[in-house]
Amino acid sequence: MAFIVAMGMILMAGICPAVLCFPDGTKEMDIAFHEHQDNGTQDDSLTLAFVNTNFAFSLYKKLALKNPDKNIVFSPLSISATLALVSLGAKGNTLEEILEGLKFNLTETSEADIHQGFGHLLQRLSEPEDQDQINIGNAMFLEKDLQILAEFHEKTRSLYQAEAFTADFQQPTEAKKLINDYVSNQTQGMIKELISELDTDTLMVLVNYIYFKGKWEISFDPQDTFESEFYLDEKRSVTVPMMKMKLLTTRHFRDEELSCSVVELKYTGKASALLILPDQGRMQQVEDSLQPETLRKWRKTLIPSQIEELNLPKFSISSSYRLEEDVLPEMGIEKVFTEQADLSGITEAKQLSVSQVVHKAVLDVAETGTEAAAATGVIGGIRKAILPAVSFNRPFLLVIYQTGSQSILFMAKVTNPK
Template identity: 70%
Template sequence: MAGISPAVFGFPDVTLERNTAVHEVQENVTSVDTLTLASSNTDFAFSLYRELVLKNPHKNVVFSPFSISTALALLSLGAKSNTLKEILEGLKFNLTETPEPDIHQGFRYLLDLLSQPGDQVQINTGSALFIEKHLQILAEFKEKARALYQAEAFTADFQQPREAKKLINDYVSKHTQGKIKELISHLNKDTWIVLVNYIYFKGKWKMPFDPNRTFKSEFYLDEKRSVNVSMMKIDNLRTPYFRDEELTCSVVELKYTGNASALFILPDQGRMQQVEASLQPETLRKWKKSLKPRMIDELCLPKFSISTDYSLEHILPELGIREVFSKQADLSGITEAKDLRTSQVVHKAVLDVGETGTEAAAGTGYQNLQCCQGVIYSMKIYFDRPFLMIISDTNTHIALFMAKVTNPESDENFLNKEYAFPQLLEIMPEHRSVCTCCLPCLNRQ
C-alpha cells in the first residue's frame, strides 16, 4: 500500500491471528456442522447462478458463492429485524432450524479451517471494513467482525474518494496476488463504510497436463458457431466419473494436490438449460456419491482465462435480499448513525486454467474398437462445448467457486491457474444533511 498517508487513512485497528487452533473454535460449533453450511452454501450458489445466467445470457459466468455469502453474513452481524431475516434467509438458512448465533459460529469454524497453512493448495480468504474516519462503529460489531469473520478494520476519508479508492484497491490487489487490481472504479462521497471480502485460490493438478501436447482445436459455442482454442490433452487418466442419464450430462472430477477438487459437468448438446434448471444441493450430492474411478483414454480441456464483474445490488433482491438496499434498512447494529443502507455490492472474479493447475469440465464420447475377444470401450472426453465447473474444498465440502464456460477465448489467456474473488459492499446514509450537501459547493469557492 505504498504512497498511502497514515495520517489520512490510518492503520488497521484490529486483526485476528490466523493461526488460531481449530479445536478452540470447534468447541463452539453446536447445531451447525459443515455439511449444513455446505448445503446452504450450495443452495445459495445455485440460486445466484441462475440469476446471473438469466441476466448474462450466452456469457461466461464465474463467481465465488463462499466469498459473497461470507460478506453478507458479516453484514448481517449489524442488521436487525426484517433486514437481518432477509439476509440470512436469502443465504438459504432456515432460521427455525438454525439460530443466528450458530450460523456465525459455523462461518468462524469454516474460515479457520480454510486459513490453516498448507504447502499444496493455497487458499487465502479474509474481510476488511473501511470506515469513514468520523464515524463511530459500535464496539460490539467491530469485535464480533474480528472474532467471527477475521475482519480487519481501517479508517478512510471518503471525502477524498480518489485516495480512499486507492487504499481499498491496493488492499484487494495485495491479498489476491495482483489478480484483482481495481475492485472499485467509483466511490461516492456519501459512503460511510466499505466492506470487502476476498478469496484467492491457487492449485496444481494432481495429474498435470503436458504443455508440449497442447494443440489448437474447435470449441463449439452453439450449433452454428465455433472458436479456435488452445486445447490441453492427457492420456490414460484414471479419475472419478459419472454419466447422469436422467439429466443427460457427464460429470468428471479432477483433483488438485491437497484438499481441493474440481467437478466438471458437460451437458449433452442442447441440454444446458435442462441441467441448469435441475441444479439443487441434492443434485450435487447425487453426482458426488455416484462418482466412480474410471480410466479415461483421452481427456481434452481448453486452456482459458475468464473474468467477470457483477453489481449484485441488482441481483440479490431476486433472492429475497431487498430491504438492506432500501430506506427501510435496519443496520443499527453497526453504528448509532441513522439512515444507513447498502448502496452497492460489487463482485469481481478472475479464473485462469492452464496445464499445471485449475479447472476442467467433462464431455464424453464413446468409440467402439473391435478386437478378437469382442468389443473394447474406449472413453474419450472432450471439453469442446459449454460446460459447468464447481471447485470445492474437500475438508469442508464448501463450494468455493462456480463457473459456466461458454467461450474460452473471451478473455486473454494466462499461463497459470489462479482464482481471485473479492466481494465489496458499500454502505452510506440514506439522507444527507443540508450542510453536507453544501460542502462540494463550499469547497469550490
C-alpha cells in the same frame, strides 16, 4: 448514508507460475470442524454446506438468466460470507431478509450458529497448507469520524477475521485508491480495480477477497496441447488451445437422466473440480436441475475409472457483477439497499444502507500441476473398462468444492473460452 460491499475473487487452476484453485483431498467426509465433532459441530458443518450449495445454485441461476450466452464465474462463499458478516449489524426484517436470502431456515438454525459456522469455515480455510496457498479475508474501511459499535467490531474480527481501516471518503479518489491497492496486494495484483466509483456519502466499504494458489494433482503436458474447435452452439465455433491427457484414471460419472458427463479433477490440497459437460443442446436441462441433492448425487456416484482421452480447453475468463441492482433483491434481500434498512447494530451515529454489492472474479485454467512423478502411477493403471474420450469442446460448468467442509467455493460456466 452509503455502505458498500465489495468482493474480489481470484481462481486460477493449473496455471504457471501462479496456480489458483482449491485443491482436493482424499477424504470426502473430512469435516472442516472435526475438532468440534464431540459437541455437534459436525452436523452444523453439513448444514452450512447444504445451505451454501443451495445459495450457490440459486445465485447461479439468476446470473445465467441475466447473462445468456456469457461466461460466468463467481465465488458463492465470498458472497454468502460477506452478506452474513453484514447481517451481524442488521436487525429486524433487514436481518431476516439477509439470512433467509442466503437460504437459512431461521426456525432450524440460530443466528449464532450461522455466524459460528462461517467463522469455523473461514478459520479452517485460512490454515496454512504445505501444498497450496490461500489468502481469504475481510476488511472494513470506515469513514475516519464514524464510530462503529464495539460488539460489531469484535464479532467481525473474531468470527470473520475482518481487519478495520480508516479512510477519508470526502476524498473519493484517494479512498478508492486505498481500497483498490489493498485488494490488489491481497490478490497478488490479479484484481486491480475492485471499486470503480465512490461518492462523499460513503461511510463504510466492506471488502472480501479470496486468492488461492494450488496445482493440479495430475498435470497436463504442455507439449500435448493442440489447437482445436470449441463449439459455441450448433453454428458457431472458435479455435482454442486444447489440453489433452490420455489414459487418465479419475472419478467419472455419466448421468443419463440429465444427459451430461461429470469428471472430477483433483488438486494437490483439499478440493476438487467437478467438470460438468452437458450433451449438445442440454445445458438448460442441467442448469434447471442444479440443487444440493444433484451435487450430492454426483459426488456419491463418482467412481474411479479410466478415460481414454480427456480434452479440456486452456482459458482465462473474468466476470464483474453489481448484485444489488436486481440479483439479490430477486432472492429476497431488499431492505438493506433502501432507506428502510436497519443496520443499527453497526453504528448508532447515522442511518446506514448498502448502496453497492460488487463482485469481481477471474478464472484461469492451464496445464501446470504437480511434478510428473506425482502423476505417473495414476495415469497408467490396469486397462479395464476404459471410457471413451471426453472432450470439453462445448459450453460446460465448473464447480470447485472444498472436500473438508463440502462447501462450493467457486462456480463457473464456460460458454466461450477464448
